[in-house]
Amino acid sequence: MNDTPTDTRREPAIRVRGLVNRFGRQVVHDELRLDVERDEILGVVGGSGSGKSVLMRSILGLHRPNAGEITVLGQRIRYQEPGPHTQWGVLFQNGALLSNLTVQQNVELPIALHSDMPVETRHELASLKLLMVGLSLSVADKYPSELSGGMKKRVSLARALAMDPKILFLDEPTAGLDPIAATEFDELITYLHDNLDLTIMMITHDVDSLFNTCNRIAVLVDGKVLVGTADEIVASRHRWVRSYFGVPRARRAWAAMDKGDRHDG
Numbered sequence: 001m002n003d004t005p006t007d008t009r010r011e012p013a014i015r016v017r018g019l020v021n022r023f024g025r026q027v028v029h030d031e032l033r034l035d036v037e038r039d040e041i042l043g044v045v046g047g048s049g050s051g052k053s054v055l056m057r058s059i060l061g062l063h064r065p066n067a068g069e070i071t072v073l074g075q076r077i078r079y080q081e082p083g084p085h086t087q088w089g090v091l092f093q094n095g096a097l098l099s100n101l102t103v104q105q106n107v108e109l110p111i112a113l114h115s116d117m118p119v120e121t122r123h124e125l126a127s128l129k130l131l132m133v134g135l136s137l138s139v140a141d142k143y144p145s146e147l148s149g150g151m152k153k154r155v156s157l158a159r160a161l162a163m164d165p166k167i168l169f170l171d172e173p174t175a176g177l178d179p180i181a182a183t184e185f186d187e188l189i190t191y192l193h194d195n196l197d198l199t200i201m202m203i204t205h206d207v208d209s210l211f212n213t214c215n216r217i218a219v220l221v222d223g224k225v226l227v228g229t230a231d232e233i234v235a236s237r238h239r240w241v242r243s244y245f246g247v248p249r250a251r252r253a254w255a256a257m258d259k260g261d262r263h264d265g
């Protein structure tokens with residue numbers, strides 16, 4: 001990044017202003033405004049089709065919005081010029097591992113693409129990332145098809161962390177995991193956040209994960225976003241928000257959080 005202003009440290013990690021996304025007559029984002037603060041874990045929720053993925057894709061420069069301005073770490077994002085690429089990592093919902101590459105090769109890929117590190121250093125770095133996400137090095141030579149769902153997620157996370165990013169984007173990280181694996185994954189995310197100075201933006205439908213890991217919650221509704229702490233969002237009078245957090249599953253997760261299972265950031 002060459003044109004980063006010197007006083008960006010207090011700026012949000014991600015700044016979205018006036019974002020408009022339309023598909024035909026459907027308005028998905030209507031002058032949406034959002035700040036993701038440095039070092040926070042922001043959970044993004046919303047109904048199906050509310051525009052969570054389109055928001056993330058717009059921020060990543062993978063979708064061209066109809067209007068609006070997005071800056072990431074002080075740098076303006078333009079479609080197909082995604083900007084500070086090595087400064088963020090993405091965990092896509094399906095893991096997006098390359099099936100013809102081994103675990104080791106998958107994790108090394110971004111390092112090979114974005115640096116001229118010697119092969120041995122690349123190997124060592126990839127091994128370190130695998131250990132960091134709680135995997136044994138015995139998986140390094142396996143192919144994705146030989147791994148469980150939870151292991152695949154961890155490998156994808158190791159790959160997302162390969163370049164020591166400042167921001168991590170997670171798209172439904174616990175989807176498809178059993179409750180034990182999901183809880184372990186939440187703990188891993190919290191651990192990595194606390195130890196690597198990461199800013200994390202996480203789309204999730206998992207209310208346990210939301211309450212256990214996130215410092216703030218962003219709810220996409222009516223083309224806009226409501227942002228607050230879990231207490232603020234749960235107390236919201238907005239009809240959709242009340243119904244979302246009013247279902248028994250969400251109430252149980254909230255009750256568990258009140259018993260002290262909260263992540264304090």
Ligand SMILES: Nc1ncnc2c1ncn2[C@@H]1O[C@H](COP(=O)(O)OP(=O)(O)OP(=O)(O)O)[C@@H](O)[C@H]1O
Pocket residue numbers: 023028046047048049050051052053054055
């Ligand atoms: N390329 C596209 N062409 C047309 N419509 C699109 C396109 N991409 C997204 N949409 C529409 O925009 C809306 C928002 O989509 P998006 O994938 O962001 O929703 P979401 O909140 O991530 O939903 P889910 O929770 O179901 O994954 C949806 O109604 C979707 O059909």
